[in-house]
Amino acid sequence: MLKMMRRVNLLMLVFVLVILPGLAALGFTFFGQQGYLKKAAEKEALAYLELAAAKQAEQIKSVEQLLDVMARVPAVYGLDTGACSALFKDILNKTPQLANIGLADREGNLICSGAPFSGRVNVSDFYYFRQVLAEKKFVAGEYAVGRVTGKPSLHVARPVLDGEGEVKAVLYAALDLVQFNELLKAESRLLPGASVALVDRQGRVLAHTPDGEERLGLPAADAALQEMAAREKSGVFWREDAGGAKRLYAYLQLLDVPAGGSVTACLSVPDTYVFAAVQAGLRQGFGALGLAVVLALAAITLGGSSFYLVRRAEHDAAVAEKKYRTVFENTGTATVVVAEGGTIALANEEFARLTGFSRKEIEGRKSWDDFFAGRPFRDFAKDCGCSTQGRASYRGESTIRDRAGARREVHLTVGALPGAGQCVVSVVDISESRERERKLKWRLGLEEILANISSRFLKEDFDRAVDGSLAEIGSFAGAGRAYLFLFSQDGKLMDNTHEWCAPGVVPMKDELQSVPCSVFPWWMERLHRGEAIHIADVSKLPAEAAAERKILEAQDIKSLLVLPVVAEGALAGFVGLDNVEAAKEWLEKDIALVRVMAEILGSALERQRLFERQAAMAEENIALYRQAGERLAQLEMLREIDEAMLGTVDLRLILKKVTSCLVDYAGADATAVMLFDEATGCLNTVLWSGEMPAEAAVPIRSNEGCTRGDSIGRADISFGELAGLPCPKARSLLAAGYAFCAGIPLVAKGRLKGSLELFFRSPAAFSARQQVFLTSLGQQAAIAVDSVQMFLELQRTSREIIFAYDSTIEALSYALDLRDKETEGHSRRVTEMAVALARSLRIEGEALHHLRRGALLHDIGKLGVPDRILHKPGPLDPEEWEVMRRHPVYAWEMLSQIEHLRPALDIPYCHHEKWDGTGYPRGLKGAEIPFPARIFAVVDVWDALCSERPYRPAWPREKAIAYLIEEKGRHFDPAVVQAFLEKVLKVAEPERSNG
Structure with missing residues (x-):
């Protein structure tokens, strides 16, 4: 026991x-460490998802900046499909994170794309498209499979606005989720067995690491992923997977888009690695x-x-x-x-x-x-x-x-x-x-700051964006001051354009304007080499920086960090941080922050300069467009005046067109056209538009009106107030309510032709271009006046010459009648009948004048026939007839040398030709005979038959008519005989019997 x-x-x-x-x-x-590691794992899992969300937000901001710049490119703004497609294709080749970039019209029809497409593609049912039309601003839309690429993508878009601020097209980009999956792989620092995925509301996998490409577009196999896709916001839970292994699940909703477009980032970690x-x-x-x-x-x-x-x-x-x-x-x-x-x-x-x-x-x-x-x-x-x-x-x-x-x-x-x-x-x-955790927190903070800065430069003007960004980086880095200097005058001077100061720090911006760059030699040399200037302790600057040290110490600066700002490949300025409280070793994260800020500022400066250049070009184009429109209107006015000058010689009609153009172009309340009378030396009002008092229409001397005397010779436009003109006309116009006038002298070939005067009820001013055009308009009017006056003078002279010719011809015809007493009066009678018959056959104008002259001179050739033959009382023998038959040839020989009478030769030369070809001198037949000669042949024979001759009496009228009818088709043109009988003789041709 x-x-x-x-x-x-x-x-x-x-x-x-x-x-x-x-x-x-x-x-x-065991239990103490297990509890701690469990909470740490949950916290780190959510932090990882937040980093993934920040990466995606960074991508979205980057694409937003890209779309903002592209919307201002002329090819995109002008909807040039060919140029846009080439531009988009080039951007896709250089930007792997984009699956596509495209442009759709207001109806959603795709009009150009970086990725090739065929047929009609419409995107009007996408959330991003509808939101852009509704909000007229950048929109991050839904995750969906692209209709051009067939790839799962995140769609973002912004409007292309017209001059009135309305949406005329939608510019969109599709972020490739396969590329985002690669980004997750590169960023992942997870334990073995962990996985991260992007899952949409329907539980489909949009991105997955590892083995991402095998799962894209398929339903998530893990029920936990399906559950996380349906949850809101973020959270964590522990659960056994399909294989019975316990895992940590974390989720974070990235975007909340209506109509099922949301997506959730999901993370899965096996607990065996958490508590290993x-x-x-x-x-x-x-x-x-x-x-x-x-x-x-x-x-x-x-x-x-x-x-x-x-x-x-x-x-x-x-x-x-x-x-x-x-x-x-x-x-x-x-x-x-x-x-x-x-x-x-x-x-x-x-x-x-x-x-x-x-x-x-x-x-x-x-x-x-x-x-x-x-x-x-x-x-x-x-x-x-x-x-x-x-x-x-x-x-x-x-x-x-x-x-x-x-x-x-x-x-x-x-x-x-x-x-x-x-x-x-x-x-x-x-x-x-x-x-x-601190690094991750700093990184997330940095990502947030950079996203804020990028967003600020997109939404605000340059100055406000710089001020806000300097305040943010200055506070984040714990600096006393943050500032931006920009160079001017080709880099010779620098100005502290923007500054942020911490509480209690004295601003220095106002004292640092137009500072010569030469006072910072050591500083500037390093900036031009693209180096960062990192001074932890200003008192320990090297000897070669003595000038910089003196200036910095005068501002009580203890340490500083400065990086160059490069825009368009050249040093544009610098951005920096300083500390006035104590020396400070600037950390790598501070340097990285300021470096990114310098890059953003450089890009912003480039965009601002590009925008300013484009704005200047736009203003210049608008000015050119207006000038072109004005010039086109001017040319249209000049064309209308030219057409008026070509279409009529009515000077009043031409001047009405001129004054109409003046009223339209100059906005005159009234106009007056005055023509110069050389006989009296006065200007007489011939045309007026608007209300004109009767007293204003009186003639005036050339130096009394709105047109100054010293401008007449030069054809210069002159301006003035009516109150300054002493003539009665000016006083009457003042009384009628007019106050201002402009005068345009009409000078052609150095001679005053008249004056165009414009009257205004209120003061008017004209630009140099407008004055040049008004002067041109005056010159055009002067040419019109001179041309019409010259034409009228030539017309009057021509009429006088023609009258002289015709008088000469009539005198010669009368002389021929006097030579042959037997045929006296014959030329006058046949001429009158030939003209009447020709009119009935619709011969008019110059042709009728030439026919009349030919009729008067039809026997001019008889001047070449000897008197013995011409006045022989009996019948002529064959030889004499041969001489007599040559008188048409003599006529041709006489008249063909006279250019004015050459068109009248048809009758003198051919009036003896016959319809059947038996006539002389050339034996012409039918229509070969000139029409005037065929007309004259009928009236010549008619007058001969109806007149007394020494060798026979005059024929009765009925007999002569019967002869004409009988000779139809032999001697005469049947149609001419018919017209002569019906139109001249007013008789009907009798019916022929068949017997």
């Missing part, structure tokens, strides 16, 4: 000394603890006498302590056992490595407060009940000092050891994790 009691006591001793402390240490270590280190340490601890228990139990079982058992128990206790130490050393984390007073009783090698002290230097010699800052150990001991057999624990963060005095961030799990009056503390070094 006593032996049994001793064994029980020994078992109790093993449990208290070995099993219970080991289990307590392992339990606090803790579980490995736990397995090692349980193994060591189990071995210690087995050895202790074996010692109890094999023991003999009480002395032996006591010795054996002592030995086993030592072994158990050694095994407990083994357990303690293999927890996987830095662990200490702290006594009630705060002294560290035990420390493992991991804690010694963390602090830099040996265990010997720590155990029993160092206290809690030697290492940990913040709460003293007694507070932890009280909270955890170390002295009261409590079972509470504490989990939280603190900082630990190592041997060198360096501080590291740690996570503490503190718990009581039951029955020992001690606490076991597990210490996890979280410095790297916290540093990663």
Whole structure:
């Protein structure tokens, strides 16, 4: 019985000394670290998704800037489909994150695209298209499969506005989610087995890493992904996957677009990797603890006498302590056992490595407060009940000092050891994790700042955007001042154009204007080389920067950071930060921030300069367009005047057109046209438009009206107030309400032809171009007046010459009649009848004049016939007839040399030709005989038959008519005979009997 009691006591001793402390240490270590790692993993998972969202937002901002610039490109603004397609294709080749870029009209019809397309493509049903039409601004739309590319894409768009601010087209871009998937791969720092995906509201995978391309467009296989796609905002949860493995799931909604266009970023991490280190340490601890228990139990079982058992128990206790130490050393984390007073009783090698002290230097010699800052150990001991057999624990963060005095961030799990009056503390070094979090937070902050800056330069004018951006980067970097300097006068001067100052810092902007760049030689040399100027301590500047040091110290600047701003390939200025409180080593993140700011400013300057150039070009084009329109209107007026001049010789009609053009162009209330009378030396009003008092129409001297005397010779336009003119005409116009006048002298060939006067009821002003045109209009009017006057003069002279010709011809015809007394009056009679017959046959104008002259001169050839033959009382012999038959030839020989009478030769030369070809002198037949000759042949024979001759009496009228009818088709043209009988003789041709 006593032996049994001793064994029980020994078992109790093993449990208290070995099993219970080991289990307590392992339990606090495992559960404390597991809880911390679980929360850290959840936090880091959401931070990763936020980084992915920031990357996407950065992409969207970048594309927004691209679309903003492109909307102003003339090819896009003018909807030039050919040029747009070429431009879009070039952009796609240089921008891999874009799946496509295109332009659609207001109805949604795609009119050009960087990616090739065929047939009709319409995008009017897309959310982004409808929103752009409604809001007239940039829109980030839905995730969808592109209709041109067939790729899953994020669609963004902005309007192309016309001159009135209305949407005339929609410019859109499709962000390639395959490329975004590659971006996720490049950015991913996840544990093995982790995955990230973009899933739409319908649960389709739009991007996935790893094995992204295999899953794109397919329904998500994991039910957890489907659930996350349906949730709002963001969150985390733990759940077993389809294979039974527990995983951490995190989700973040990237965009909330109506009509199912939203998308959610989803992250999945296996818990085996989250708790891998803790579980490995736990397995090692349980193994060591189990071995210690087995050895202790074996010692109890094999023991003999009480002395032996006591010795054996002592030995086993030592072994158990050694095994407990083994357990303690293999927890996987830095662990200490702290006594009630705060002294560290035990420390493992991991804690010694963390602090830099040996265990010997720590155990029993160092206290809690030697290492940990913040709460003293007694507070932890009280909270955890170390002295009261409590079972509470504490989990939280603190900082630990190592041997060198360096501080590291740690996570503490503190718990009581039951029955020992001690606490076991597990210490996890979280410095790297916290540093990663800080870097991630800084990066997210930087991304947000850059997105804000980019957005600001798109939405605000340049000055406001710069001021706001400087304030943001200055605050973010903890600077005293942030500023921008721009160069002027070809880089010779620099101006502090923009400045931000922290509270309490004195502004210097007003004092830093038109500063010569030559006063900063060392500074400028480095800027021109594209280098950053990083001065941590102005007092330690090198000797070659003495000039800069003097200026900076005068402004109380202790440190600064400056980077060059390059625009259009040339140094345009610099952006910088400075500190006036103390010297400061600027961090890499500050340099990176200012460098990006410099790049954004350079791009903004380029856009501003491009916009200014385009605005100037637009204004110039508008001016040219207006000038072209004005010039076109001027040319149209001159054309109308030219047409009037060509279409009529009525001077009043021409001048009415001139005054109409003057009223339209100059906006005159009234106009007057005055012509110069050389006989009287006065200007007489011949035409007026508008209300004109009767007194204003009186003739005036050439130097009394609105046209100045000194401008007459030069044909210059003159202006003046009617009140300054002394003539009665001006006074009457003033009384009628007119106040201002303009005079345009009409000068042609150096001679005054008249004057155009314009009257206005209110003062009028004309530009140099307008004055030139009004002068041209006056010259055109002067030419019209001169041309009409010259034409009328030529017409009068022509009439006089023609009258002289006709009088001469009539006199010659009368002379011919006097030569042949037997035919006296014959020429006058046949001429009158020939003209009457020709009119009935619709011969008019010049042809009728030539016919009349030919009729008067029909026998002119008889001047070549000797009197003995011409006046022979009896019949002519054959030889005499041969001479007589040549008189038409004599006529041709006489008249063909006279150009004015050549058109009248048909009758003198051909009036003896016969319809059947038996006539003379050439034997012409039918229509070969000139028509005037065929007409005259009928009236010549008619007059001869109806007149007395020495050798026969005149024929009766009926007999002569019968002869004409009989000779139709032989001697005469039947149609001419018919017309002569009906139109001249007014008789009807008798019907012929068939017998």
